[in-house]
Amino acid sequence: MKTILGIHDGHDSSAALMIDGVIVAAAQEERFTVRKGDCGCPVHSITYCLKVAELFERNIEEVVVVTNSVDLPVAKIKPKYNYSVADSVYEQHNYWKPLLFENKNVSLYDLFKDREDFVFDNSYPYYHLINKQMDKKTIDQANEIRKKTIAAKTNVSVDNVRILTHEHCHTFYSYYSCPDRQLSLVLTSEGFGDYSNGTVSLMSLDGRKEIAHTKNNHLVHIYRYITLLLGMKPDHHEYKVMGLAPYANQKELEKSYKVFQNILKVNGLNIDYNKKPRDLYFHFKEQLEGHRFDGIAGAVQRFVEILLCEWVEACIKETNVSSMRFSGGLAQNIKACKKIVELDCVDSFYVSPAAGDSSLSIGACYHAMWDYLKSKNINDDIIKPLDNIYLGPKFSNNEIEKALDKNFIASKYKIINGVIPQDIAERLSKGQIIARCSGRMEFGLRALGNRSIMADPRKYDTVRKINIAIKFRDFWMPFTPTILAERKEDYIINPKGIFSPYMTMAFESTNLAKKHLIAAIHPADFTIRPQILKKESNPKYYEIIKSFEKLTGVGGILNTSFNLHGYPIVLGPEEAIFTFNNSELDGLILEDYLILRN
Numbered sequence: 001m002k003t004i005l006g007i008h009d010g011h012d013s014s015a016a017l018m019i020d021g022v023i024v025a026a027a028q029e030e031r032f033t034v035r036k037g038d039c040g041c042p043v044h045s046i047t048y049c050l051k052v053a054e055l056f057e058r059n060i061e062e063v064v065v066v067t068n069s070v071d072l073p074v075a076k077i078k079p080k081y082n083y084s085v086a087d088s089v090y091e092q093h094n095y096w097k098p099l100l101f102e103n104k105n106v107s108l109y110d111l112f113k114d115r116e117d118f119v120f121d122n123s124y125p126y127y128h129l130i131n132k133q134m135d136k137k138t139i140d141q142a143n144e145i146r147k148k149t150i151a152a153k154t155n156v157s158v159d160n161v162r163i164l165t166h167e168h169c170h171t172f173y174s175y176y177s178c179p180d181r182q183l184s185l186v187l188t189s190e191g192f193g194d195y196s197n198g199t200v201s202l203m204s205l206d207g208r209k210e211i212a213h214t215k216n217n218h219l220v221h222i223y224r225y226i227t228l229l230l231g232m233k234p235d236h237h238e239y240k241v242m243g244l245a246p247y248a249n250q251k252e253l254e255k256s257y258k259v260f261q262n263i264l265k266v267n268g269l270n271i272d273y274n275k276k277p278r279d280l281y282f283h284f285k286e287q288l289e290g291h292r293f294d295g296i297a298g299a300v301q302r303f304v305e306i307l308l309c310e311w312v313e314a315c316i317k318e319t320n321v322s323s324m325r326f327s328g329g330l331a332q333n334i335k336a337c338k339k340i341v342e343l344d345c346v347d348s349f350y351v352s353p354a355a356g357d358s359s360l361s362i363g364a365c366y367h368a369m370w371d372y373l374k375s376k377n378i379n380d381d382i383i384k385p386l387d388n389i390y391l392g393p394k395f396s397n398n399e400i401e402k403a404l405d406k407n408f409i410a411s412k413y414k415i416i417n418g419v420i421p422q423d424i425a426e427r428l429s430k431g432q433i434i435a436r437c438s439g440r441m442e443f444g445l446r447a448l449g450n451r452s453i454m455a456d457p458r459k460y461d462t463v464r465k466i467n468i469a470i471k472f473r474d475f476w477m478p479f480t481p482t483i484l485a486e487r488k489e490d491y492i493i494n495p496k497g498i499f500s501p502y503m504t505m506a507f508e509s510t511n512l513a514k515k516h517l518i519a520a521i522h523p524a525d526f527t528i529r530p531q532i533l534k535k536e537s538n539p540k541y542y543e544i545i546k547s548f549e550k551l552t553g554v555g556g557i558l559n560t561s562f563n564l565h566g567y568p569i570v571l572g573p574e575e576a577i578f579t580f581n582n583s584e585l586d587g588l589i590l591e592d593y594l595i596l597r598n
Helices: 043-055 071-076 085-101 109-110 134-154 166-176 217-230 236-248 250-260 280-287 292-320 332-341 359-375 399-407 421-429 460-473 485-490 511-516 539-552 571-580
Strands: 003-008 014-019 024-027 062-066 163-165 186-189 198-205 209-214 264-267 270-273 321-328 347-351 413-418 434-437 451-455 480-484 505-508 531-533 556-561 587-590 594-598
Touching: 003 359, 014 043, 014 359, 024 043, 024 359, 062 134, 062 359, 071 109, 085 109, 085 280, 085 594, 109 321, 109 399, 134 163, 163 359, 166 186, 166 198, 166 209, 166 321, 166 359, 166 480, 186 292, 198 270, 209 270, 217 236, 217 280, 217 292, 250 460, 250 587, 264 292, 270 292, 280 556, 292 332, 321 332, 321 434, 332 347, 399 571, 399 587, 413 505, 413 511, 421 451, 421 539, 434 571, 451 460, 460 556, 480 485, 480 539, 485 511, 485 531, 539 556, 571 587
Parallel strands: 003 062, 062 163, 186 321, 321 347, 434 587, 480 531
Antiparallel strands: 003 014, 014 024, 186 198, 198 209, 264 270, 413 594, 434 451, 451 556, 480 556, 587 594
């Protein structure tokens, strides 16, 4: 019927493949380039999707690319990958401050173009447009270059390449990836879209009806600037601020919250300015001087939670629709989502996996397929939700054996062929920490068993060992569990009955969870962000946890992403072996092989 390739070429670039309404492949470019948050034309992800299409003996009929208004200097510089904290501070003082306070015309590209340590993007030949005024003519020229470049890389006529609106793809993704197709209220909240940073829509099988949008929903920008002011990388470490927030001293939190509380307000169906400062970054830099780090983190988290909940309540009151979907960068704030779910007016709530920009390629496929079916007057029940997120490459035992030989693994470590779940479970129960690189790679930010590090969740010392010897993470950051679906009521308090297979939601934990899963819940407020695993979703991973349960009585394990700090989640055996060599993992599973330190 229809084969569609979706492409997102902004930060966290990705490609996705839909065949006859089913997403059959999707991958982020960072996994192939080993550049976290990579942007630009995702050539490796595209190549992977084209190979999957060949396996189905299908040709690409349409290519859809997300976002009309590309910021060319930012695209060239790749700040999400290249910038250090110091570079982000430098940009604020040498680009934004002269622009906003001194009325100077400064080129962002010229500030960084001579940096020899940067990897600049060369996806598209639009260098000559970088310092031009970003008016409609320049944007149209850039988009024609994007379309022609992508057409050449995909062997598709340029007439069959079109560009879709950023916000619309978020909305289609959040609605159609969910199994529930009832009339839903869909909110987006993010840093930048094509025309907004916040939208309110009603979504049904009849399509999308937008009822409000704004450019003043600056929740993401404020969280981003606080991340930077706390000395962490914006666009990367916002989750660290969220993890730090529950440790806040109440007195310090109240002190800092006063700085935030009057900046924004809910105005009708939008979040808008209440008292607008000249610039958000420099306003908070000045006002928070002398405030404690934990109080600042706690205050910005409270600020976001309160405003989001007020916004949701206003939208539900106006529309009388209590089934909700949430997408965009802010939808990845699991603690704010938890507060939304707890509202009395919310009946159902769904956050899709990787709800930020990385999933725009999937949203583009859903959007294009809906357009096609509408044009043919075909019922859109052909469009299928995501029943799993294992959409990336997998590697054969032959490929693994070549990687083992290439890296001289047999001479350095013990290799066991034909490893069984019971053996893995026993090793975990004895305190070993084992990584797993098996099956198809997960799409998105969360490792869900196929590219995961596994450990015994009963032993809190596990946290210290993983943080110091393997992940090199900040001491305050919590870990998360994978729990068996049949044990979810033992471990999470879930009054709305929300199913969370992708680690997109936080819940209160039960007393049993505080005993069984103490190393995999937040140590300050005891909240839990689980992957709830059904056997049919990932049988081999399920069997490891089921075997662990038979040994210990615990129906879950600690699961964290298989990567070193600052690196993307591993792609395949080469990246897995690199991570094993550069950490103190006890074991590494590569499909049927278990590698153990001597």
